Amino acid sequence: MIKRNIFRRTILISLFIILFSASTFIGILDIKLIDLLKLDREAWHNFLYFRIPRSVSIVLASAGLAVAGIIMQAISQNKFISPTTSGTISATQLGMLVALLLFPMGSSFVKFGFAFISALIFSIFLMVILNKIKIKNIIYLPLIGMMYGSIISSITSVLAGMFGKLQTVQSWNVGSFTLLVKGRYELLYIIFIPVLLAYIYATKFSIVGMGEDFSKNLGINYKSVILLGLVLVSIISSLTYIIVGPLPFLGLIIPNIITLIYGDNLKKSMIDIIFLSAIYILICDILARTIRYPYEIPISFVAGVFGSLIFIIILFGRVKYGSK
Amino acid sequence: MAQNKKLQTGIISLAIIVIICYMLIKLIGVRSLFALKMIVKVRFPKLLALTVSGVLVTSASLVFQSIVNNRILTPSMLGFDAIYIAIQTIIIFLLGSVNFLLNPIYNFILSTGLMIIVTLIMYRLVLQKSKNNVVILLLIGLILTTFLNNMVTFLQSIMSPDEYLNLSAGISISLTNMNLDLVLIALPIMITCIVLFYCDAKRLEIISLGEDNAINLGLSYNKEVIKHLIYIAISMAIATALVGPLSFLGLIVVNLTREIFKTNNYKILIIFSGLLAIIFLLLGITILEIVGHITTLPVIINLIGGIYLFYIVIKENKI
Amino acid sequence: MIIARNIYKSYDSSTVLKGINVQIQKNKITAIIGKNGVGKSTLLGIMARLLPMDDGEVLLDGVNIKNIKSIDVAKRIGILKQTNNIQAKITVYELISYGRYPYSKGRLTLLDKQKIEKAILYLDLEEVKDKYLDELSGGQRQRAYIAMILAQDPEYIFLDEPLNNLDMKYASQLMGILRRIVNELGKTVVIVVHDINIASSYADYVIAMKDGQIYKEGSNLEVITKEVLDYIYDYDFKIKCIDGQNVCLYYRE
Numbered sequence: 001m002i003k004r005n006i007f008r009r010t011i012l013i014s015l016f017i018i019l020f021s022a023s024t025f026i027g028i029l030d031i032k033l034i035d036l037l038k039l040d041r042e043a044w045h046n047f048l049y050f051r052i053p054r055s056v057s058i059v060l061a062s063a064g065l066a067v068a069g070i071i072m073q074a075i076s077q078n079k080f081i082s083p084t085t086s087g088t089i090s091a092t093q094l095g096m097l098v099a100l101l102l103f104p105m106g107s108s109f110v111k112f113g114f115a116f117i118s119a120l121i122f123s124i125f126l127m128v129i130l131n132k133i134k135i136k137n138i139i140y141l142p143l144i145g146m147m148y149g150s151i152i153s154s155i156t157s158v159l160a161g162m163f164g165k166l167q168t169v170q171s172w173n174v175g176s177f178t179l180l181v182k183g184r185y186e187l188l189y190i191i192f193i194p195v196l197l198a199y200i201y202a203t204k205f206s207i208v209g210m211g212e213d214f215s216k217n218l219g220i221n222y223k224s225v226i227l228l229g230l231v232l233v234s235i236i237s238s239l240t241y242i243i244v245g246p247l248p249f250l251g252l253i254i255p256n257i258i259t260l261i262y263g264d265n266l267k268k269s270m271i272d273i274i275f276l277s278a279i280y281i282l283i284c285d286i287l288a289r290t291i292r293y294p295y296e297i298p299i300s301f302v303a304g305v306f307g308s309l310i311f312i313i314i315l316f317g318r319v320k321y322g323s324k
Numbered sequence: 325m326a327q328n329k330k331l332q333t334g335i336i337s338l339a340i341i342v343i344i345c346y347m348l349i350k351l352i353g354v355r356s357l358f359a360l361k362m363i364v365k366v367r368f369p370k371l372l373a374l375t376v377s378g379v380l381v382t383s384a385s386l387v388f389q390s391i392v393n394n395r396i397l398t399p400s401m402l403g404f405d406a407i408y409i410a411i412q413t414i415i416i417f418l419l420g421s422v423n424f425l426l427n428p429i430y431n432f433i434l435s436t437g438l439m440i441i442v443t444l445i446m447y448r449l450v451l452q453k454s455k456n457n458v459v460i461l462l463l464i465g466l467i468l469t470t471f472l473n474n475m476v477t478f479l480q481s482i483m484s485p486d487e488y489l490n491l492s493a494g495i496s497i498s499l500t501n502m503n504l505d506l507v508l509i510a511l512p513i514m515i516t517c518i519v520l521f522y523c524d525a526k527r528l529e530i531i532s533l534g535e536d537n538a539i540n541l542g543l544s545y546n547k548e549v550i551k552h553l554i555y556i557a558i559s560m561a562i563a564t565a566l567v568g569p570l571s572f573l574g575l576i577v578v579n580l581t582r583e584i585f586k587t588n589n590y591k592i593l594i595i596f597s598g599l600l601a602i603i604f605l606l607l608g609i610t611i612l613e614i615v616g617h618i619t620t621l622p623v624i625i626n627l628i629g630g631i632y633l634f635y636i637v638i639k640e641n642k643i
Numbered sequence: 644m645i646i647a648r649n650i651y652k653s654y655d656s657s658t659v660l661k662g663i664n665v666q667i668q669k670n671k672i673t674a675i676i677g678k679n680g681v682g683k684s685t686l687l688g689i690m691a692r693l694l695p696m697d698d699g700e701v702l703l704d705g706v707n708i709k710n711i712k713s714i715d716v717a718k719r720i721g722i723l724k725q726t727n728n729i730q731a732k733i734t735v736y737e738l739i740s741y742g743r744y745p746y747s748k749g750r751l752t753l754l755d756k757q758k759i760e761k762a763i764l765y766l767d768l769e770e771v772k773d774k775y776l777d778e779l780s781g782g783q784r785q786r787a788y789i790a791m792i793l794a795q796d797p798e799y800i801f802l803d804e805p806l807n808n809l810d811m812k813y814a815s816q817l818m819g820i821l822r823r824i825v826n827e828l829g830k831t832v833v834i835v836v837h838d839i840n841i842a843s844s845y846a847d848y849v850i851a852m853k854d855g856q857i858y859k860e861g862s863n864l865e866v867i868t869k870e871v872l873d874y875i876y877d878y879d880f881k882i883k884c885i886d887g888q889n890v891c892l893y894y895r896e
Contacts, residue, residue, distance in 0.1 A: 084470070131618050133637055139463060143401070144637075148572075151630030154623045161619040167488060173477045248470055297478075304474035308467045315463060393730050526749035532731045532743060536724045539693050541795070542714030542745045586775075588731045 005262070012275040019282035023058065024051045050175060057185045057280040058285055061240040062250060064191040066277035067198050067270070068236040069251025069260070074205040074266055075132070075229045079259070080315075082252035083237045084307075085142040091122035092234075092241045093172060094156045101163055105274035108187055115238035122152060123230045158246045174245055188243050194232040195274070200301050202266035205229055242254065246300050249307025254280060256314045280306075332585055338597045346585035346606040349613070369504040372456060374505065374609070376514045377563040377570065378601035381519050383561040383594055385574025387552045390532035390590075392462075395582070396633050398575045402446065402559045405569035405622070406472040407439050413476045416487055432565050439561035444466075447553055510566050511545050516593065517559055518594070525590035528552075532588065569622040572629020579636060604605045644669065645720075645799060647690055650699035652682070658835060659685050661855035663699070665801065672825055673833045673840035674863070677852035677875055683835040684725070684803050686852070690833075691722035691801050717745035721797035723788055725804045736772045739763065742794030746793045762794040766820060781814035789817070793824065800824070802834045806841065818845040839891045843867045851875050864889060 024047070033055060069082040083089050096116025099111045126148055130141070160169045198205070208215050208225045215222040240247065254277040262269040284302040347367050381400075390398040390516045446464060480488060521528075530538050530631065531548060563570060581597040608621050650663040653773055659682040667673060667690075688694035690701050691709050701708040708716060721742075729738075739762050741797045743755040751759075763772050766786040776784060785805065802821075806814040821832050822845060836842050842849055842863060849866040851859045853875040859866050867889040872880045881892040 097377055129634065129638060133640075139460065143397070143462060143466060146470075147401075147630060147633065150626060151634075154626040154630065158619045158627065161623075167480075167485065170477055248474060301474055301478045302601045304471055308471040311467055312464060316461065336775055380778075393728075395730060421738065526744065529749075533729055533741065534727065536693055536722070537727070537729075537741075540691070540717060540722050540792075541741065542712075542717030544713055582732060586732055588733045588737060 005268075009272060009275075012272060012279065013238075016275045016280050016282075019279055019286070020055055020059070022155065023282050023285055024055045029039055043151055050263045053185045055282075057188050057244060058281050060188045060191045060246045060279040062111065062254075062281035063274040064188075064195060064240055065193050065234040065251045066254040067187040070234040070266060070269075070273060071198055071205055071229045071233055072251070072253040073255055073259075074209045074264075075226055076127075076141075077209040078138055079140065080252065081145060082249070082255070084146075084147035084246075084248050084252060085127060085149075087122055087152050088119050088237045089241060089246050090149040090152035090156065091119045092116075092238045093169065094118050094159075095120075095238065096172065096242065097156055097165065097169060100165065100168070100200065101159070111242050112187065112238055115242055116232050116234050119234035119238050120230060122148075124227075125236060126318075127226065127230065172241075174300055180310075185243060188239060190196055191236060191239060194235050197228075197230055199227065199267065199270050201225065202270060206264065206266055209228055229297065240252065245298070247307075248300060248304040250277060250281065250303060253307055253310045253314060257310075260314075260317075328585060333611045335584075335596055335599050335603075337634075339603050342603045342606045342610075344373065346610055349610055369507050370609075371606070372504075372507045372511060373484045373566050374425070374605045375602050376510045378573065379598040380514055380517060380559040380563040381570045381574045382577055384556045384563070385578050386590065386594060386597065387521070387528060388556055388574075389578060391419045391526045391549055391552055395579055396464060396575065396636060398572060399556050399560050400569070400571045400574070401462045401469075402443060402560070403468040403472070404439055404443070404557075404564045405571055406469035406476075407442055407474070408435055408564045408569060410472040411435050411438055412477050413479050417479050417483065419541045421523060426629065429506060429509075432509075434512075435565040436561045439564065440557050443555070443557040443561070446572040447550070447557075451458060463559060510562055513558075513562060518598075519557070522591060523593055525594070528590050529588055568620075571622055573601060573604065573625050576625070576629050576632055579606060579632070644702075644844050646702040647689060648702065650686065650689055650701070650702050650780070651697045652685055652689060653697055659855055659885070660689070660696075663855075663857060665850060665857055665860065666833060668831060669831050670825060670829060671831060672676040672845055673831075673848040673850060674832065674846035675835045675850045675852065676839060676866075677844050681756065681852045681875075682855050686721065687801050687803055687835055688724070689831065691720050692716055693722055693724070717795065719797050720775060720799045720801065721792040721795045722801040723792050723803065724803065725807060727784075727788055732775055732777070734773050734775055735768055735779070735790075736763070737777060738787055739768075739772075739790045739794045741806070742791040742796075745795065748878070753876060758794050758796055762790040765793060765824070766790040781808050782810065782816075785809060785813070785817065786820075789820070798830060800830055800832045802832065804835050804837060806838070814841070823844070838861045839867065839872065839893075843889050843891065868890070877883055 018172070065083060068163045072081045072083070072086065073079055080267055092115045095115035096111050098118070099106055099114035102114075103110050126145070130144075156169060160166045203218055204225045204320070207218055208222055212222045215225070254273060258269050258273050258276060262272060281299070281303065284306060285299055288299050288302045339454050347364065384399050387396060389397065415431070415434075446461060447466075449464075527543060527548060530543055531545070531552075533541075535545050538548075577597040577600040579591065580599060581593055585596065587590060587593070604625075605621070608624055612619075612621060612624075645667040647665045648661055650660050651658065651659040659670055659680075663682075663686060665686075675686065677683050685694060689696045691699070692713065702721060703711060704718065736759070739759050740751060740755070742762070743751060743758060747755050763769055766789060768783070768786055768790055771779060771783055771787075776787065779787065785808075789802070789805065792802075800821075805817060809817065818841060819836070824830050825832055836845075836846075846863050849860065849863045851866050851871055858875055859871050869880055869882045869883070872878070872882070872891065878893065883890050883892065
């Protein structure tokens, strides 16, 4: 069993290294390894200024979203919940709009602050409502979540319409890595913190997912752990949305695939989640950049297409075997 | 019962008042007879269009709710709105704004046809499988919606601002150029649908009792469901193509009617939720005209519908 | 007369019913007993044409049930399943009147109304007949559902675990009503039950299932014996005969 896991993990890591290198070297500005070894200044400039930031951002954003997804699934005991299917992304967008309207010249940090608070408040609200009601069929949950998201989007729409910012808001919805150059992506490094915290608190998240009474019995402060989980998720979602844009369904499909293979033990599978999500997004990224070479298709589109398809497959798989 | 009669008359009167207001509101401050004639000539098709769409969406929602046995789900979740917006976006994108509304009738037929085809494909694919049938259908509809919205966002972001404005205008229910011919095609279809619905009312009630009970009472459940799903596809497609995305309208009016009349009599439900739908749409349009089009009607319906939905969920404490 | 011949039914890869042959005894209360998952509900559903079978046939008065129009079957067999979560806001009276659908398709005649009233009386629902379903207690709601089946006036009444979630008082009340329905109205009742003592106290005829087949059928005194029960439930029962009835004691190690 352990041998199998080590084997799998080695494959994941190797795939990751290969894809990471591939992604870093592909592109309009050709960078060849030879040039780097020859210490060619231009090659190194491109490498450090464009490529490395881009590839690193991809890994950070995807890892973050996947971890956010698995946190949400753990604390709500529902396999179909994720930032995409719970309105978190829509809430982030609303927060950004408010930031834009109140502080038009605001820095990324200001945007992040508003986005984060908005995501947190709306997530808490949803969680409170879901706790109060009895849901007969767990499949209803992502439905409710997505409806919730579309309501929030309507608010954003009305607000944007009133101030003529509709197309601006639309442009945020296009996820793209092209703008990720040195100097603009560093904020993403903050993601290390919530990911690390998620790892530390993994067991607590799993326990809390089993209910308030269950947690109390084991001496865990239910409310604060849930709050912590939502805070981490909000940080990750807002950060990735602001800097990269939406990566639909990533937080849904990667955790589902991982739990199908490794089970629900968060601590054990955290590393695999990070690598698998990076691999997935790197593949999407390479496709996005090569399909219509030299033009780049937005990554959110590619991820959206694959994400939807994989989600459907997972859906049929899970429903057929009656698992939660 | 007497209370019901009062409510019924109340709603009918309200509907008549709203219709009159809608027709006449532009007349305030108008002096010439010619202008009067023009205004009525322009408003009337819009009125018809809204009526037809409102009624079709309502009937589709009622049918849908009895099949899924759930009050908070609407057929628009199957993706009609997203498909419609996607079609319009692709048309503008590929053909440019000039050709966009070149022939509204072709546009209408194309949109309707595509929506029905996509829905039927979805039915075919999903309904073979598991017991959770219709709910999965909905989830797929929502995924389809996300997927199409993604694509639409992408296309919209690379459009020119002019094209974008034309698109927004075309999609919303501002109805600035409602074609009377279109409405005249849709009107008899609506009347047929309503008549069919009325005849089927009792069967729908039995279906709302659940699959086992329906079979027990002698209905061919599977056949009925397929028949009704096709009905839903056709009505929703026509309604959306005529007037634009209508999202939660069905949800609002059907639930409201149920709350007001507290009955399961589908004949009453369809008449009065239809009337409520007309009232809502006309009020909405009129308010937007007064306030100055800060947003579009679908967005407002979405907002109100969503909030109402959460209210129902919290009140009933279950889904 | 309902005859089931050679019924086979599989779900996914497992075969649940393996060649069932049974004849439903008229004018009796028949109880079907057996372990969880042995196929009791499946058999009941198949006989009432609620579920399709993989092989075999069900004959209703000599005619294959597949060849009879569903709405005609509805006038002769009424079935109530376990889970009933009707969302619609309907009153007790409205629910019961749906039972007349196979006859009048919604337009209630004088006869329909009489049948409805009779059902209300039988199930003691006079006081709550105008209340909404969601305003009733579990016991009242179950009686309302059964009243609907009664208004349907079928010859055969199939009930799948009708006593689940009912307190002892309401459970025996319901069984008493079923007894009256059989004795006074000449109907035939088939129920799937979990509680063997209910079968023992109220059923005339018992069908014991094991491994997808009928192990033994007969009068309740013949079937509710240690030999049969030990085998079909894989357990060590203690049976005592009290007041002419076999009572099962199953909690003493």
